[in-house]
Amino acid sequence: MIKPQIIADSYKEILIILNNIIKNEGNIPLIDYPVLIGSRAAKWHIYSFREPNDWDLMATPLQTTLFINKVKEYNATFKYIKLIYYPGGGLILAGEYIDKYTADKKLISFYIELVSEKVDFRNMKSIFEGNSEDNMKVDDMQDDDEINKIEFERFNDVHPKMSALMILELCCNIEDKTMLPLLSNFLCIVAPLKILEALKTSLIYCQADLHKNISDLHLLRDYVALTQTKKKNIAEDLYSPQRDELIELILETRIKETEIIYSKPGAYSINLNMSNDDFLEYEDNLFVQKCISHEDLYELVKYGDHPIYQGLRDGQSKELIKKSLFEKLDYQTKINCMKEVVMVIALERYLIPMISNDQENSYKLALFRFCAKLTKGWFHQFAIDNYPRLSNLDKDLLSIAHNIIEKFPIKQKKSDVILLDPETQAIFESIRPYTKTISSFDEIRDYDESDNSYTDVKRTGIKITSPINSDVSITAIITIINNEYRDVYNTSKTDRWTASVVILPTNDLEILSDDDEDEDSDSFDMDHVGISFKDPLKIHPYQIRYSGKFSKLNSKHTFVLGISSEDNIWEPVNIEVKSADFVASLLEIPDITGDLLFKYVLDYLKPTLDFGETPLENWINELKSNGTISIKPNQHLWYYAWNIRISKQRLTLR
Structure with missing residues (x-):
């Protein structure tokens, strides 16, 4: 996904930018009202459509300016508002507003895609020296002079139209209208179903919220089919609806725009021309322990005498159909062919490795992976078009998995034993009498109260008093936060772990504890963090979702680790380290260096992420196998990572 840039985060700054754009556009209105799209528009047409979460609009800069002014005029207030630039993608206004004078204080979320026929919102002119993304920050634009420098390129005389512009032009004469909440007289045109269906189809290619988008898509298609007086037969394929030439052009354009924003060329980059074993194993970071061949799995789930795909392959050693x-x-045989593949994925990825014992959910996860990552072209289109009929599991996969597990028991991994050399052991034993475990900490509060999110927090610590000077002590605190999130349909899962080892003088920790509780409340944008929480000690860093970077690190953060997985696929690991030499010197203990102090803290508290350490362990094992680090003596995983990064700060973790 391309990195979005927040170019303004106050309504006053945003109005300055929009008014400057309006000056360049001229006074001829493109369309009288903004166009409502998304789930809110679908709900307007279809009573049974799911409850929408926000208001998605396409609007001109003039209409967007009017919207902002209306919010302020009607005693509503913005909880937050951001003007976001997607390089090569476009300009978005996103935020929430609330009427603070009403009893229920209803919160309204909005997402406005700006549209112009003269200004190219995909290309912003450089206003900072070097034109680097790191320079493009809201903090760099503190006054009106800087804000006034923001300018976008103008379209050439001949250029392909953006999909949003085509949609606005198509909706000029639409009579269906609705009004935004709390804003009287602010009308929106409701996009017709054929446009909503095309927009929803384009979202399939970005993979995010795939199950929700497919469910929405097929409900929209059912109603579009009614308008086309086309009845669906249960024995017939579920094809895409008949679209006119303009709607097809809008869809093709929108797909290309979506691919630019998400940096994913749809399903077209997926390589299916590979061997049978490679097909289900080409993603190295999947949680898979292979104990039975794919061919044998196909035999266990087949619908006929032979697995269907075997008669469709382009060569006996390839999966390409x-x-x-x-x-x-x-x-029905086409459907069964695809279902055989999905069932094998469910067994291979989830049920046999005992990641899940829920066969229905495992099948849904496998179907998601099949549609999002393992198919392309016409095969992908058939899967999307027929998703409702593919989603019905009609075999007992759990029994198959149990039989395989009994026949081929998965080897239980032995825990690594960490043995210290005699010299290090002697030093550690001399420190232990001066070490005291911290028995309790104030609770770290989880900001995310969603039913779909679960957060687990572990915090341990020790206080080491100098044997030379009893008035001097240092404190080491290890914090581990694990967040598990599932989407509302329970088909997509995200796991995130962040861990920190903070070593600092005890007096510094007491100062942090005495700080004003609300001092940190607005110092970091919680919208961008992977795990949202409130740390009373203000020592555990936040991690930004899209970049993996950590917030507000300083010398006390000896070791910081961030690990995440999306649908059981590991993301890149993020590690930051600092030397502990200075704080170690405060103890005035002979032979105690920062290296030994960090090793001692790990030995005493023995932190682990359990399952979450898999990619870190894989990396360390790879370095051991190629001789980069010594196999013996065995060290704590975190120490390996810390020591490597201290020695080679620029080493890239794969």
Whole structure:
């Protein structure tokens, strides 16, 4: 995904930018009202559509300015508002407003895609020296002079139209209208179903919220089919609706725009021309322990005498299915062919490794992976079009998995034993009498109260008093936060771990504890963090979702670790380290260096992320195998990572 840039985060600054754009556009209105799209528009047409969460609009800069002024005029207030620039993608206004004078204080979320026929919002002119992304920050623009420098390129005389512009032009004569909450007389045109269906189809290619988007898509298609007087037969394929030429052009353009924003060329980059074993194993970071061949799994889930795909392959050693052979199958056999593949993925990825014992959910996760990551082109289109019929599991996968596990028990991993050399052991034993475990800490509060999110916090610590000077002591605190999030349909799962080892003089910790509780409340944008929480000690850093970077690190953060997985696929690991030499010197203990102090803290508190340490362990094992680090003596995983980064700060963790 391309990195978005927040170019303004106050309504006054945003109005300055928009008014400057309006001056360059001229006074001829493109359309009388903004156009409502998304789930809110779908709900307007379809009573049974799910409850929408926000208001998605396409609007001109003039209409967006009017919207902001209306919010302020009607005693509403912005909880937050951001003007966001997607390089190559466009300009978005996102935020929330609330009427603080009403009893229920209803919160309204909005997401406005700005549209112009003269100004190219995909290309902002450089206003900072070097034109680097790191220079493009809200903090750099503190006055009106800086804000006034923001300018976008103008379109050439001949240029392909953006999809949003085509949609606004198409909606000029639409009579269906609705009004935004709390804002009287602020009308929006409701986009027709055929446009909503095309927009929802384009979202399938970005993979995010795939299950929700597919469910929405097929409900929209059902109603579009009614308008086309086209009835669906249960024995027939579920094809895309008949679209006119302009809607097809809007869809094609929108897909390309979506791919630019998410930096993913849809399903077209997926390589299926690989061996059978490689097909289900090409993502190295999947949680898979192979104990049975894929061919044997296909035999266990087949619908006929032979797995269906075997008769459709382009060569016996390839998974690539020939379209001409697939099209000769009857409809139910096509569905069964795809379901066999999905069931094998469910067994391979989730049920046999015992990641899940829920066969229905495992099948849904496998179907998501199949549609989002393992198919392309016409095969992908058939899967999306027929998703409702593919989603019905009709075999007992749990029994199959149990039989395989009994026959091929998964080896339990032995825990590594860390043995200290005699010299280090002697030093540690001399420190232990001066070490006291910290028995309790104030609770770290979880900001995310969603039913779909679960956060677990572990905090341990020790206080080491100098044997030379009893008035001097240092404190080491280890914090581990694990957040598990599932989408509302329970088909997509995100796991995040952040860990920190903070070593500092005890007096410094007491100063932090006495700080004003609310001092840190607005110092970091919680919208961008992977795990949201409130730390009373203000020592555990936040991690930004899209970049992986940590907030507000300083010398006390000896070791910081961030690990995450999306649908059981590991993301890149983020590590930051600092030397502990200075704080170690405060103890005045002979032979105690920062290296030994960090090793002692790990030995005493023995922190672990359990399952979350898998990618870190894989990396360390790789370094051991190629001779980069010594196999013996065995060290704590965190120490390996810390020591490597201290020695080679620029080493990139794969």
